[in-house]
Amino acid sequence: MEAGIPPPVRRTDLPNYTPATPAVGEVELFEQIIQQDSVNRDALNQIESRGNARLTAVAFYVAGKQEFQKGKYAEARRDFEAGLRYDPQNPAIANFYAALLVRTGNPRDAVEYAERAVRLAPDSPDALAVLGMAQYSSGHSRDAVESWKRSIALRPDASLQTMIDRVGRELNTESNFSERETGHFALHYEGAQSSELFREQILATLEATYGTLAQVFSTEPRSRIEVILYTNQAFFDVTHAASWMGAVNDGKLRIPLQGLDSVTPELARILKHEVSFVSFSPSEALLAYDESLATVDYIQATYGVSDLIHLLEKIGHGDSTESALRSTVHSDYRQLQTEVGTFLIREYSN
16 A cells, blocks of 8 residues: 555445345244344254245344344355245345345345345335345446335335435436446546546546556455546535545545546545545544554554455455454454554654
C-alpha cells in the first residue's frame, strides 16, 4: 500500500435487509438447535440422521439464520447450501441464501435464488424485497423498483420506499447515459460531461489499480464494478452526499467530475480507495482514515503481510470482520484497539 493513503473501506447505503417471516417448522426446531445463543451441531447432526429431508432442510436453515445474524457468513452459507440440497424448493431457505449472497458481494448469483423464492412464494413481501436488493446490486435498477413496489403493496416498509425514491432519482439522472465496459469495470457517463480521452484515462487507471490490488491480495471482486460519472449538481442530487465528498461508493463508485479533464493524482487516489465514511464530517472522516491506516500498519508490523492478506481473504469469503480477526490475529475489536494504541505510543512517542 502507498504510504499515507488509507486502505479502502467499503460503505453501502443498501439497507441490510433480513427476511422476517419464519419458515414452516422453524419455531419447533429452534430450541433444539440454538442453545446459549449458538448452534448445537450435535443436535443438528441428530436431526439429519433421521432421514427426513424436509425437516433436515429447515434445521440447517435455522442454523444458517443464527450464524447469519452473528455475522458468521461463511458458516451461514454452508448451512443454507446444505438446506437447499435437502429441499431446493423451500422458499425461505432460497430467500435467506439470496440475502446472504447480496450481503457478501455476490448479487448476480443472488438474483437466481431470489427469483426462485418469488416463484415459490409470489405473495411474500420478504422474497420480493430481497429480489429487489439483488437486482439493484447487480445493475438492474428498474427491475428492483418494480420488485420493491410489489413488496410494499403487500407490507409497507419505510426503508424500501426510501430506496424506491433514491433509485428513481438515479434513473431520472442517468436516463441518457452511455456505457463503456472493460474486463472488470462498467463506466456510465453522459457524453457531454467528459472527453473520450478522459474516459480512456479513467478506465486505464481503474484497470491498472485492479491488477495491482488483485496481485497483492490474491483475490478479486466477484462482480464487475460499476463506475458512474456525474456533473457536480447531478452527483449531489442523486446521492444526497455531504458537500465535502469527492466520491461515494454505495456498491457503485459515483464520481463528480468537478471540471476535471484528466486523471489527477487526487482522482487516481479516489478511484483506488473508494471514498466512504459519507455520514462523517471532514474531521471525523480524516480521523477514521488515520485509525484504519494505523490498524493496518499494526497488523502488518506485528503479524506480517501474509496474515493481513489471510484476514482479507476470510472477509472476502464471507466471514464477518470480527470473526476474521479472531481466527487470524486472535483479537476482538476492543482488544485490537488497545493493541493498536500501545503500538502507536511505542512507535511514535519519541
